[in-house]
Amino acid sequence: MRILLVALALLSFPVLAQSKPAAPAPQPPKPDTSFLQIMEAQFFRSGHPRSTNFTPDAKTVFFLRNAPNTHVQSLFAFDVATGQTREFLTPEALLKGAEETLSAEEKARRERTRTRTRGFSFYAWSEDGEKLLVALSGKLYVVASASGKVTELKTGPGAITPTFSLDGTQVAYVRDNDVYRVDLATNTERRVTTGGTPEKTHGLAEFIAQEEMYRFSGYWWSPDAKALAYTESDTSGVEKLTLVDASNPEQGAQQLSYPRAGKANARVRLGVIPVTGGKTTWVSWDAEKYPYLATVTWPKNGPLTLLVQNRTQTEELLLAADVKTGRTRTLHVEKDEAWLNLDQTFPSWLEDGSGFLWYTERSGAPEVELRDSSGKLVRSLVPPEAGFQQLVGYVEKEDTLYFLGGPHTPERYLWRVQRGGKPTRVTTGGPAMEAGKMSRQGEAFIVSSEGPTSLRHTVVMKADGSRVGDIPSLAKPPPFQPRLEVRQVGKEGFWTSLVRPRNAKPGVKLPVIVEIYAGPGTTMVRQNLVEHLLSQWMADQGFLVVKLDGRGTLLKASPKDRKPKYVFAEALLEEQVAALRALAQVVPELDLNRVGITGGSHGGYMSALAVLKRPDVFKAAVAVSAVADWRDYDTHLTERFLGLPQEHPEAYEQSSLLTHVKAGSPMGKLLLIHGTADDNVFFTHALKLSDALFRAGQPHEFLPLSGMTHMVFDPAINERLWARTVGFFKEHL
Incomplete structure (x- = not known):
């Protein structure tokens, strides 16, 4: 204490003989605002044109x-002839100063579609x-497109999922769990279906359809606008789970129909009803064997068509329905030993109804076929080796198909296939990720x-590749560019990305953070600036940040590698380890003695699994919104990978994080983060895992996010969340 006082005295009374001009007081470091900039600018995509579409005459692009x-x-119009852009319609003009409000049904729909914007989200x-x-x-x-005149439709409150009839004279929508329509000539609302209830909805896609099948509609217009096909989704037999946000007890409990693996699904049937109402003709198929109504389409020239799947998604039927009798005939049967992947674009009927385009992985990779109206194969249009990812369009008179994809998964381009020839790129340049309409x-x-x-x-171009004009963006440039390196490594050819600190020195080893999702068939490595902004922010805290794609994402991988049924978690984790070690062979700065891993949702599950099963590799993990036990997750996704729990209990046992929590076993450091109001991966997952760890004497940390769902959009909360994540890795790596 005495020495301290002497030191303080010396500091307080400097020796005059040695006095010098006072040095400027040190300035506190400027706060790092780059993270909030990233979040508030929606990864610098805010201000980009979205939902771009041609008008039917192709003279204007709306966005x-x-x-x-x-x-x-707001809604904007781009004139293709002049290249000029004008504001067409604003939310303020319609609301006239009132606040925008969303119904509970619309909020749930936006949660399923991961929509975070306000104002217009649909046109x-x-x-x-x-x-x-x-x-x-x-x-x-x-x-009215010519005059700009706006007419508010006289609907009741809460109308959602609206669509025009094909003749443009009516608009249908759902409210109060029934389908309604408005006759535009008289602006009069009429009820089409009756008897809809919260447990037996009419015209709405059920939870599984929206969350896992990406079918967001529950009704379809007939080509002549005289009838509607609609789903009746009966959830009365589905298990009810209680969602309680403990941070807001005054809101009470919410009962949700949530079909957990191995338990009852919603019973869904398809009916056809005149737009004037009346008797419904129910479409018949073997719903016991094929309970999933995956896809429905009613083309201009073709039959009402539905795709149904068996429960384990190893077999599906494409059916044509007779709308007068409800009887169906089989157009095509598709099978897969592991599981069938859905693409809602297919079947895509030709304009004249003479046939349809079909998606298959029968040859081990994505392929597009042309089939006639009876379902018979005509020929393959896009071969398996082409790397098909998404259909853009098919020009029948030229027999030319356009698609997005390519042989290298970190890149995606617009391609054309003419008259069954070899795919050729429409665009030039790269590397890049392209989208097209x-x-x-x-x-x-x-x-x-x-x-x-x-x-x-975003540009508008002609079919020959010539440029028409740019659709203007208001997006601000980011404050930095990621130091992104994309390469293939190892004999397996794993695709990897690496982001270094901007001040990194060659040869200096640094701890590693693996960013992971690793769902089967899902890629993480992309030639994309915005998807690595957060990686760069983390890297600048003193890490090498990597993303690794396993063999399941490779076009040339065997079906077994692409679809590791029953053992998918173990297979995917071992591929991450193999890819990481292969990357370290060519990037010596990776310190494999200090590796952390983080991800959300499935990535959260994989992160927690990594420190439980492979603590020799992964020393620390931050697991966000993680599934703890797949018996508590939904049917369609879970059973696709693991089968039914009644038939394959061992698959569920080995895939559960709870199984791998053992007293005395080595384990990496773990931070669990979970939203208390999550209605996709319920908060109970985090509670069960934390309880198991606690009972086993395994130290861990747990951060609940008060009132947050499966998505966290609040920039301030995201900033705290990621600061905590990086702080955790700094502490333990």
Whole structure:
């Protein structure tokens, strides 16, 4: 204490003989605002044109766009002839100063579609291009494209999922669990279905359809606009789970129909009803053997078509329905020993109804076939080696198919296949990730492209590749560019990405953070700037940040590697280890003695599994919204990978995190983070895992996010969450 006082005295009374001009007081370091910039600018995609679509005559491109400082989207029009852009419609013009409100059903739909914007999130054209339909704040509006006149439809409150009839004279929608329509000539609302209840909805896609099948509609117009096909989803037999947000007890409990693996699903049937109401004709198929109604389409020239799957998703039937009798005939049967992947674009019926395009993985990789109206194979249009990812369009008169994909999974381009020939690129340049849309007749395309050093850029171009003009973006440039390196490693050819600190020195070893999702068939490595901004922010804290794609994402992988049934978690984890070690062979700066791992949802599950099963490799993990036990997750996704728990209990046992929590076993450091209001991966997953760890005497940390769902959009909460994540890795690596 005495020495301290002397030192303080010396500091307080400097010796005059040695006095010098006082040095400027040290300035506190400037706060790092880059993270909040990333979040508030939605990864610098805020201000980009979204939901771009041609008008039916291809003369105009409409799109949604928000200003960078707001999440409210307005509707804009780009004139293809002049290249000029004008604001077409704003939410303020419709609301006239009122606040936007969302119904509980609309909030749930946006949760399923991962929509975070406000204002306009939807618009649609009538078939003739004369009318535009928009939804806002629970109300529907029709806009005359020529005059711009806006008419508010006289619907009851809470109308959702609206669509035009094909003749453009009516608009259908769902409210109060039934299907309604408005006759546009008289602006009169009429009820089509009756008897809908919260447990027996009419015209709404059930939870499984939205969350796992990506079928968001529950009704479809007939081509002549005289009838509607609709689903009746009966959840009365589905197990009810109680969702309670403990941080807001005054809100009470919410009962949700949630079908856990091995338990009852919603009973879904498809009916056809006249738009004037009356008797429903129910479509018949063997619903006991094929309980999943995966896809429905009613083409302009073709039958009402439905795709149904068996429960384990190893077999599906494509059926054509007789709308007068409800009887069905089989157009095609598709089978797979592991599971069948769904693509809602297919079947895609040809304009004249003479056949349809079909998606298959029968040859071990994605392929597109042309089949006639009876379902008979005509020929393959896109071969398995082409790397098909998404259909853009098919021009029948030229026998030309356009698709997105390519042989290298970190890149994606617009390709064409003419008359069964070899696929050729429409665009040039790269590396990049492209997206594209085709005009109705295939004379023009909207192509968006973003690369490792560039933000998204959207252009309108002709089929020959010539450029028409740019659709303007208001997105601000990020404050930095990621030091992104993409390479293939190892004899297996694993694709990997690496982001170094911007001040990294060659040869200096650094701890490693693995960012993971690793769902079967899901890629993480992409030639994309915005998807590595957060990686760069983490790397600048003193880490090497990597993403690793296993063999399950490779086009040339065997079906067994691409679809590791029953052992998918173990197989995917071992591939991460193999890819990491192969990367370290060519990047010596990776310190394999200090490796952490983090991810959300399935990535959260894989992160926790990594420190439980492979603590020799992964020393620390931050697991966000992790599934703890697959018996507590939904049927369609879980049973696709693991089968039914009654038939394969060993698969569920080995895949459960709870199985691998053992007293005295070595384990990496673990931080669990979970939203208390998550209705996808319930908060109980985190509670069960934390309880098992506690009972086993395994130290861990647990951070509940008060009131948060499966998505965390709040920039301030995200900032704290990621600061805590990086702090955890700094402490333990």
